[in-house]
Amino acid sequence: QKEVEQNSGPLSVPEGAIASLNCTYSDRVSQSFFWYRQYSGKSPELIMSIYSNGDKEDGRFTAQLNKASQYVSLLIRDSQPSDSATYLCAVNGDDSWGKFQFGAGTQVVVTP
Amino acid sequence: DAMVIQNPRYQVTQFGKPVTLSCSQTLNHNVMYWYQQKSSQAPKLLFHYYDKDFNNEADTPDNFQSRRPNTSFCFLDIRSPGLGDAAMYLCATSRGTGSSYNEQFFGPGTRLTVL
Numbered sequence: 221q222k223e224v225e226q227n228s229g230p231l232s233v234p235e236g237a238i239a240s241l242n243c244t245y246s247d248r249v250s251q252s253f254f255w256y257r258q259y260s261g262k263s264p265e266l267i268m269s270i271y272s273n274g275d276k277e278d279g280r281f282t283a284q285l286n287k288a289s290q291y292v293s294l295l296i297r298d299s300q301p302s303d304s305a306t307y308l309c310a311v312n313g314d315d316s317w318g319k320f321q322f323g324a325g326t327q328v329v330v331t332p
Numbered sequence: 333d334a335m336v337i338q339n340p341r342y343q344v345t346q347f348g349k350p351v352t353l354s355c356s357q358t359l360n361h362n363v364m365y366w367y368q369q370k371s372s373q374a375p376k377l378l379f380h381y382y383d384k385d386f387n388n389e390a391d392t393p394d395n396f397q398s399r400r401p402n403t404s405f406c407f408l409d410i411r412s413p414g415l416g417d418a419a420m421y422l423c424a425t426s427r428g429t430g431s432s433y434n435e436q437f438f439g440p441g442t443r444l445t446v447l
């Protein structure tokens with residue numbers, strides 16, 4: 221059973237601070253990794269994709285991938301109240317077509 | 333703007349009354365997906381199309397069917413909705429399934445209520 225695990229939270233972060241979210245996955249051959257943001261009652265929105273070990277930065281977001289340790293993380297710098305949402309980690313394996321395995325999500329609450 | 337559109341946004345149906353949800357995309361993506369998401373759970377893949385090739389997940393109930401008449405449109409048919417089928421139904425698209433082509437973009441979803 222391929223699994224993607226995230227801490228469900230809620231992760232409470234003061235406004236302006238860094239939010240750090242972690243995701244671990246069990247399928248060692250996974251090749252593609254994604255972070256989605258999902259506001260309550262809305263659909264997931266892609267915020268980051270990462271395919272190679274190391275860091276990838278996009279604005280206030282940084283994704284970090286370590287395939288040897290089988291984890292991917294997301295940092296949100298200068299957290300804003302609008303960042304309050306559930307963040308879903310998705311992992312795409314190296315099977316026949318690469319089905320996404322989603323984690324259950326981490327709820328982030330940014331407090332003013 | 334290129335996008336994924338779902339209609340209706342909210343659907344109320346009666347127990348056992350067939351319902352059809354639609355998805356269209358202007359991204360010209362090859363792959364279209366249908367997911368079911370219940371409250372506080374991860375999206376669950378029901379099936380996907382790569383072009384006209386249909387791929388059903390092993391645990392998708394027979395009550396759920398799909399059609400993709402052309403590149404732009406995909407439909408989800410629920411033949412006899414049960415109370416357990418109440419959920420958000422998400423359509424997503426991607427250019428392909430290999431690395432760097434497999435980013436999935438979601439539509440706004442259809443919230444299904446079964447009375």
